[in-house]
Amino acid sequence: MIIGGGPAGYVAAERAGHKGLNVILFEKKSMGGVCLNEGCIPTKTLLYSAKTYENALHGDKYGIFAENVRFDFGKIVARKNKVVRKLVAGVKSKMKENNVTVVEGEAIILGRSEKGVEVNCNGESYLAKNLLICTGSEASVPPIPGLAEAGDVILTNREILELKEQPATLVVIGGGVIGMEFASFYNSLGTKVTVIEMLPEILGGLDFEVSAMLRDIYTKKGIEFHLNAKVVRVDGNTVVFEKDGNTETIQGEKILLSVGRRAVVKGYGLENLNIEMTRGGIKVDEKMSTNVPGVFAAGDVTGFSLLAHTASREGEVVVNNLTGRNDIMRYNAIPGVVYTNPEVAGVGETEESAKAKGIPYKVIKLAMSYAGRFVAENEGGNGLCKVLVGEKHGEVIGVHMLGNPSSEIIYGVCMAIEQEMTVKELQEVVFPHPTVSEIFKETIFSI
DSSP states (O other): OEEOOSHHHHHHHHHHHHTTOOEEEEESSOTTHHHHHHSHHHHHHHHHHHHHHHHHHTGGGGTOOOSSOOOOHHHHHHHHHHHHHHHHHHHHHHHHHTTEEEEESOEEEEEEETTEEEEEETTEEEEESOEEEOOOEEEOOOOOTTTGGGGGGEEOHHHHTTOSSOOSEEEEEOOSHHHHHHHHHHHHTTOEEEEEOSSSSSSTTSOHHHHHHHHHHHHHTTOEEEOSEEEEEEETTEEEEEETTEEEEEEOSEEEEOSOEEEOOSSSSGGGGTOOEETTEEOOOTTOBOSSTTEEEOSGGGSSOOOHHHHHHHHHHHHHHHTTOOOOOOOTTOOEEEOSSSOEEEEEOOHHHHHHHTOOEEEEEEEGGGSHHHHHHSTTOOOEEEEEEETTTOBEEEEEEESTTHHHHHHHHHHHHHTTOBHHHHHTSOOOSSOTTHHHHHHHHTO
16 A cells, blocks of 8 residues: 555556556545645746746847747646646556556555554555555745735745746745745746845755855846845735844745745554654655554655655665565665756765765866857856765765756766766766767866
């Protein structure tokens, strides 16, 4: 049995069904989970519309001239909804193809006995030898005074996707990945965007240098940033924050809360299993097993790596071990991507994490303009490819990029880090020319 039809749940269900297991999956909302319905896919669809609009506006840089370039916000949103419906249908089709029984409804865990784990859904009881919990995460709502009274001025990633009209001004509380992607989208369409971040830099956890470069780019595009700023209250559509010992205010037609996410661990009977918890989520080992025999957890509910691709891999680890393949979850090569324009992508150690862990390393980096394809397709733009190499063995331990299309390149680096490849070994790999991916090879040859 699987509770939750997000990237962890539906991928695990597909793999398990394909390998011949009897699988039942419970989903109380829509197949695909937050990622497909309220996160990854809808935001990327919106961002692609914004990128297309920007390209049309600035086509003159490439010798292409267009008059009266405009956009229809309603059609952008309608296309987003169409894409989501299509992909949800695709997930449902995959479940059917792999003989997965999908039950739409809210599953409640009743407990575990010698017979297995029992779950109730829609008034009917189900019993299985194994249970995989994939209930995901939800937007964190900090205890900021005035939030409740502000009403529909306040948005999370869910409500902002349902807006029917473009706000003239938007204040984003939190400069993480979600906050920056929505800031990017609305900035491209002409909304006045302000980002308030508690930390010294946006995109905490990513490479500090690359994050600062992206912020500089968006500052020039018109986004106003307040770093080291703590929001103390909200008065209607006014955000009050403290910065450098002073109290400042900023107004926004809408205010987006983007201060992180928390694992969903309440409301479905988890307490009936006496599951051990950690970091606000379910504690698991390297095989995604909990402390309760026959009960596993994968995805955001573990409170660890809250990314869709991490969730899918964790679900696969569970299924592999249940079907005779010894497998463990590794987190040393999990890529992170920010789908702004330009994109940011990184994997492995950052300079900050390497220093914190005491890992000796050296840095090699090149501007993205060293790749001919990048110059051909990014007139007037630049970026960075930054490679961290272990000093002892010469292996690549981290790569961080700023520039399009970093999201499509980073997977190759993930494989290199996963296989512990050295710079010398990677220098012997043939890259296609001309591609932007060549920037990685150019960078490691500059060592």
